[in-house]
Amino acid sequence: MNSLQDTIKLNNGVDMPRLGLGVFKVEDGQEVINSVKWALEHGYRSIDTAAAYKNEEGVGQALKDSGLNRDEIFVTSKLWNSDQGYEETLQAFEASLEKLGLEYLDLYLIHWPVEGKYKESWKAMEKLYHDGKIRAIGVSNFHPHHLDDLLKDAEVTPVINQVELHPKLAQQEVRDYCEKHDIVVEAWSPLMQGQILEEPVIQELAEKYNKTAAQIVIRWDLQIGIVTIPKSTKQHRIQENADVFDFELTDEEVVKITQLNENHRVGPDPDNFDF
Numbered sequence: 147m148n149s150l151q152d153t154i155k156l157n158n159g160v161d162m163p164r165l166g167l168g169v170f171k172v173e174d175g176q177e178v179i180n181s182v183k184w185a186l187e188h189g190y191r192s193i194d195t196a197a198a199y200k201n202e203e204g205v206g207q208a209l210k211d212s213g214l215n216r217d218e219i220f221v222t223s224k225l226w227n228s229d230q231g232y233e234e235t236l237q238a239f240e241a242s243l244e245k246l247g248l249e250y251l252d253l254y255l256i257h258w259p260v261e262g263k264y265k266e267s268w269k270a271m272e273k274l275y276h277d278g279k280i281r282a283i284g285v286s287n288f289h290p291h292h293l294d295d296l297l298k299d300a301e302v303t304p305v306i307n308q309v310e311l312h313p314k315l316a317q318q319e320v321r322d323y324c325e326k327h328d329i330v331v332e333a334w335s336p337l338m339q340g341q342i343l344e345e346p347v348i349q350e351l352a353e354k355y356n357k358t359a360a361q362i363v364i365r366w367d368l369q370i371g372i373v374t375i376p377k378s379t380k381q382h383r384i385q386e387n388a389d390v391f392d393f394e395l396t397d398e399e400v401v402k403i404t405q406l407n408e409n410h411r412v413g414p415d416p417d418n419f420d421f
């Protein structure tokens with residue numbers, strides 16, 4: 147891992163950048179346009195949005211303004227819960243694509259495992275994938291039992307499972323399951339929405355490497371082999387979060403961070419959500 151453009155190979159052969167920008171809770175319009183613009187200028191090549199974030203138009207505008215070729219950028223969006231179902235998924239996908247102003251998506255994820263719906267949604271995702279409208283399809287917030295259920299009937303194995311993952315929620319069980327099934331794990335809220343940054347173990351390492359706490363956590367993500375998408379709306383933090391390729395944690399330090407795990411979530415448990 148040498149640069150922000152380093153990629154990981156997904157199970158269908160598509161290369162995905164290991165580090166990208168998340169835009170959850172970033173306002174559509176100037177705020178998201180600036181965040182994506184600064185990220186792309188700094189060398190980020192992966193942007194993670196969702197229909198539910200209601201900022202796909204701004205993301206699309208920034209992609210267009212960047213002047214980069216479409217195939218230089220990896221764009222992820224997600225199918226929202228109320229849009230699940232076969233026909234609904236096909237329509238929701240078209241709506242996202244139109245808002246983004248794109249002809250295809252690099253990655254489309256089922257945002258949450260909505261009971262009784264996600265298998266139908268997956269069939270539609272498979273169709274879109276076979277039709278060449280999405281380069282790779284995956285899921286988000288799937289526990290191993292959801293994946294077991296999905297894989298029983300799936301023709302296409304998800305390439306990604308995007309889950310809440312940070313040092314207080316190391317997700318070992320999900321990571322082991324996904325490794326066995328050749329599914330890459332991607333961390334959402336990798337910085338625990340800012341709450342991990344005061345943790346003494348992380349701070350000590352930050353001091354040792356003359357890095358910030360955020361950089362230590364992002365480096366840990368990369369060294370445990372997952373994809374990560376920290377969010378910031380501040381130019382200096384967008385740059386800071388990407389400046390993680392000039393140092394390496396030792397194996398012992400990686401373990402020490404992993405041992406901070408308390409199975410503590412800042413977001414909902416995928417077995418118990420009401421939206």
Ligand SMILES: NC(=O)c1ccc[n+]([C@@H]2O[C@H](COP(=O)([O-])OP(=O)(O)OC[C@H]3O[C@@H](n4cnc5c(N)ncnc54)[C@H](OP(=O)(O)O)[C@@H]3O)[C@@H](O)[C@H]2O)c1
Pocket residue numbers: 167168169170171194195257286287308309333334335336337338339340343358360361375376377378379380383386387413
């Ligand atoms: N699939 C899902 O269900 C799901 C759920 C949640 C999130 N996500 C995705 O994952 C992405 C990241 O998760 P997240 O946005 O929840 O949280 P996060 O990336 O863990 O943390 C973002 C928070 O940390 C702050 N921050 C960022 N960089 C910092 C730094 N270097 N120093 C200090 N503070 C810093 C940000 O503030 P500023 O913006 O003020 O810098 C923001 O408040 C999302 O944007 C979204 O794309 C997916």
